[in-house]
Amino acid sequence: MPRGFERVHSIAGRLGMPLLALALLLALTTARAAAQENGQDRIKVVASFSILGDLVKNVGGDRIAVATLVGPGGDVHVYSPSPADARTLAAARLIVLNGLGFEGFIDRLVQASGTKAVIAIASAGVTPRRTGEGGAVDPHAWQAVANAEIYVRNIRDALIKVDPPGRAYYEADATAYLARLDRLDRDVRAAIATIPPARRKVITTHDAFAYFGAAYGITFIAPLGVSTESEASARDIARIIRQVRQDMVPALFLENVSDPRLLQRISAETGTRIGGTLYADQLSGPDGPAPTYIDMIRHNVSEIVAALR
């Protein structure tokens, strides 16, 4: 009898800790659910990657809650979605994508999530560039500020469509932000004008700056194609090294989400110095040098100007 009692007692003791943990967990989840209830009145918007998320935030302001699928530092080219992403999509009212083939994963993910959200392509209306003759479409259109302005207008229209009562709010935000982008565009042009034309050449890891280069008159050369996924051949690298030697390219730049070793090799072999890190496909974290789109462009331009001037 006493032994049996002891056993029951010890079982209760052993159950005590997990039970306590369970209770805590329950309390936490209800608290979290309550917090989500509070956010319910905001329009839920999903952007595919951090740069787009920043643009959406600037137009939607406090009326919306933005989630990004691929956060700062992630690589959209090789991203594979998780179940949590499908859940985020299912809850969204609006999904903003870059388009131009950037989010290769998205169609299946949207279907799998069963979301009823409106899907907006931010790059609609941008003149697409192709890589070489008959090459793939280059998705990195946001690198030219003029294109980002098109993105912002598309985002504004999409938000108005999803949330008509907010029309005035979105229009005011978009207009203010567009004015900031205009100023950014002028600043970029002024900064680049300080570089002698013959020195406006830069080497980067993957081909992400064609729009930027075309808009502002800088030649970008990259061993990898428009996607970070491809592998460079010996011929590509030899071609770039020869080009660097002949054309006297003043600087190489690393990118925030690419493997630096290839460019370090090219730098060592040509004696060209590494100018710094450019942000191509993603923003930095909040503490980095490029937490927002405008910061990113300003950071890239100041790095380029410092290295080329």
Next chain:
Amino acid sequence: MPYDFLVAPFAEFEFMRRALVGVLALALGAAPVGVVLMLRRMSLMGDAMSHAILPGAAIGFLVAGLNLFAMTTGGLVAGLVVALLAGGVARATDLKEDASLAAFFLVSLALGVLIVSLRGTNVDLLHFLFGNVLALDDATLMVIAGIATVSLVALALIWRPLVLECVDPGFLRSVSRAGGPTHIAFLALVALNLVGGFQALGTLLAVGLMMLPAVTSRFWARDITAMVAVAVAVGAASGWCGLLLSYHAGVAAGPAVILVAGLFYIASILFGRHGGLLRRMFLRPHLEA
């Protein structure tokens, strides 16, 4: 003209010379290991091991972030643990080594994917672990050369019991107790060479430079020493031709090297001196009848 085609790329570009040195060092260490694997009927072990290293790389990533050294060490440790567990289970129970290896590498792979998902990162970890044969820096070259050196010395030390165990494990057990330690040391060499190969070739294809020259050598040599010599030569030639192919045809270097090794293998199936198809068809062995 042949100079322009065969030598000039290496003379002009340092990255080509480095790639060549890396591939040669890899062939030197990995090919003998491949020959022994083949003789032990463990030719597919390399593939299994290449997946088994993921949890180690992932833990290295969790501890130190995208740090090459931590991830390589982690991968090496995970590969060793899986190899040792598989070898140990095969020796202690009735399960055959390939079966226990299959079980352990799958568990290890699943663990790796799970750990990666915990962090919720979108960076392809294995991809990061892979170097690029065209971008070998000093540190990576030292690692590859070091692995080749360690492999050759270790193989020389354990060669007799290792070969004996391939041929007649029962006999070895009756005359010596070196079988177990030898086997474990050999498994460690496999893991070491694979991780080195990933650094050098930049893809899972690194296993190819271990196995393809080894299975090719079977068609050209009968005794194991000659096999090793042929395998190293085939591996080195594949590296050289593959890099030239990448240079002249503009294709990715890692797959080019392995495909050239594959061509050597197919040619050997046809023309090989021992058991090649042509020889079988036209030259009947004289002991027949």
